[in-house]
Amino acid sequence: MSYDLIxxxxxxxxxxxxxxxxxxxxxxxxxxxxxxxxxxxxxxGCIPSKALLHTSELFEEAGHGFAGMGIRVGxxxxxxxxxxxxxxxxxxxxxxxxxxxxxxxxxxxxxxxASIPSAxxxxxxxxxxxxxxxxxxxxxxxxxxxxxxxxxxxxxxQRVVSSTGALTLPExxxxxxxxxxxxxxxxLGSVWKRLGAEVLVVEYLDRILxxxxxxxxxxxxRVLGKQGxxxxxxxxxxxxxTSGPVLKxxxxxxxxxxxxxxxxxxxxVAIGRVPxxxxxxxxxxxxxxxxxGQVVTDGHYKTNVDGIYAIGDVIAGPMLxxxxxxxxxxxxxxxxxxxxxxxxxxxxxxxxTAPELASVGQNEEELKAAGVDYVVGKFPxxxxxxxxxxxxxxxxxxxxxxxxxxxxxxxxxxxxxxGTLIAEAAVAMEFGASSEDxxxxxxxHPTLSEAVKEAALAVEKRAIHM
Ligand code: FAD
Ligand code: NAI
Numbered sequence: 132m133s134y135d136l137i138x139x140x141x142x143x144x145x146x147x148x149x150x151x152x153x154x155x156x157x158x159x160x161x162x163x164x165x166x167x168x169x170x171x172x173x174x175x176g177c178i179p180s181k182a183l184l185h186t187s188e189l190f191e192e193a194g195h196g197f198a199g200m201g202i203r204v205g206x207x208x209x210x211x212x213x214x215x216x217x218x219x220x221x222x223x224x225x226x227x228x229x230x231x232x233x234x235x236x237x238x239x240x241x242x243x244x245a246s247i248p249s250a251x252x253x254x255x256x257x258x259x260x261x262x263x264x265x266x267x268x269x270x271x272x273x274x275x276x277x278x279x280x281x282x283x284x285x286x287x288x289q290r291v292v293s294s295t296g297a298l299t300l301p302e303x304x305x306x307x308x309x310x311x312x313x314x315x316x317x318x319l320g321s322v323w324k325r326l327g328a329e330v331l332v333v334e335y336l337d338r339i340l341x342x343x344x345x346x347x348x349x350x351x352x353r354v355l356g357k358q359g360x361x362x363x364x365x366x367x368x369x370x371x372x373t374s375g376p377v378l379k380x381x382x383x384x385x386x387x388x389x390x391x392x393x394x395x396x397x398x399x400v401a402i403g404r405v406p407x408x409x410x411x412x413x414x415x416x417x418x419x420x421x422x423x424g425q426v427v428t429d430g431h432y433k434t435n436v437d438g439i440y441a442i443g444d445v446i447a448g449p450m451l452x453x454x455x456x457x458x459x460x461x462x463x464x465x466x467x468x469x470x471x472x473x474x475x476x477x478x479x480x481x482x483x484t485a486p487e488l489a490s491v492g493q494n495e496e497e498l499k500a501a502g503v504d505y506v507v508g509k510f511p512x513x514x515x516x517x518x519x520x521x522x523x524x525x526x527x528x529x530x531x532x533x534x535x536x537x538x539x540x541x542x543x544x545x546x547x548x549x550g551t552l553i554a555e556a557a558v559a560m561e562f563g564a565s566s567e568d569x570x571x572x573x574x575x576h577p578t579l580s581e582a583v584k585e586a587a588l589a590v591e592k593r594a595i596h597m
Contacts, residue, residue, distance in 0.1 A: 142170020144443030144455030145273030151463035276444035308395035344494035492541030508590030523547035
């Protein structure tokens, strides 16, 4: 059997590429080394973490929020095993969905570890049974990423965990120490905080969520502080002593200085992720990889070797499922002779905490660094009618528009449902909208989305409810 395309890895990048290529008439196979499809995102990433974020938020609401709204339920009791089972059911439904879609689109699925002996050939080594070689015109590397390790800190997934272990802790730790105030640290820190853990986040830099809009992430840090999070910024972890029943975590100022020892029951290492290419045989086949371990591609996702392409977390760019999916669509269209394209200026990013933090486009720091003259329009959720009655008044919408042309350059939202609200901003930016375009668009009342319209009005200082 010879294929037009073999995709290695069935995460959001790989399975979407396979389905789109099959839709366009290519003969496609996928190779996945996990027992289930869906990659990091569906198995140990986006989906299980969002299940726990959802259930833990309801748990917290039932304990603290319901009574104020006139709903007496008594003190809720946590059944953590059932909560994990609920999460696992959600994951199972999703990964089976991908299996179904691959079958429906007549994509052949092989399970095993893939390597590339040469362009045009993929060797599949299953856990048991004989290896086999598949022939193909094109190969797509969509092998994703793995947890970044920290020297001096060994992950055992029991007491010193990565995100994967943090999704399955069998009991709520009394003290959780999170290394890294990035997306994983704040999302999974929120889960365990809501379920009862004391959470301390140790971050190397002097702010949380580096890379996101500074004013918005500062406001977010204050909200998390009110929720009971503790932060130690500008601090690095130099080692974790696991010899006793309590973990001893040695930290010191990032700039150097006196070390101190902190105690924790569980440590979550969340300092980023690194591209995953182990075992593919890239150096043997001559595929270029950069100093960060990313597979190097051109504007059409082609590597330096003809017939070998790459997308998703394993190449440059934000490590996000929707970025990988869009690249999967684009590369499939390119391989089918069409024009595939991803607009990297308009990739939303969302932190799924409560409140959520969502961004698209450039932030103030980036605009300043680029010397762009911009105007800020801001509107707080305290002035939004729906947020008031929902008791979700934390946060604001911030629209950044070009001072001369009024084109929207970035939108940053801290607030309930920010992850859904940001889609409007992404569509507007994709169409090259001005803040005036958003301000003149009729938004339903009473919705949180009116805060987006009001922030757009605020660009010219004419918000109505402020
Ligand atoms: P992956 O999803 O990593 O898939 C790669 C697949 O390739 C894996 O299944 C792997 O087993 C397989 N593979 C690797 N090597 C081989 C080989 N040699 N042979 C065969 N198969 C191989 N992103 C979001 O956008 N939103 C979120 O809410 C979000 N939450 C996250 C939460 C957590 C805890 C984590 C860890 C990540 C989260 N992400 C989120 C990031 C998201 O999971 C990744 O950006 C996304 O999964 C990348 O997709 P991918 O297809 O490039 O790779
Ligand atoms: P991250 O890159 O978001 O954050 C890592 C944090 O750790 C940074 O603040 C960094 O300064 C800090 N750090 C690095 N080294 C450190 C050290 N030695 N000591 C203390 N702090 C240190 O990485 P994270 O949170 O691990 O997530 C990995 C990837 O997964 C991200 O790229 C993210 O895009 C993706 N993801 C996306 C989610 C979403 O879209 N909602 C959810 C979870 C993960």
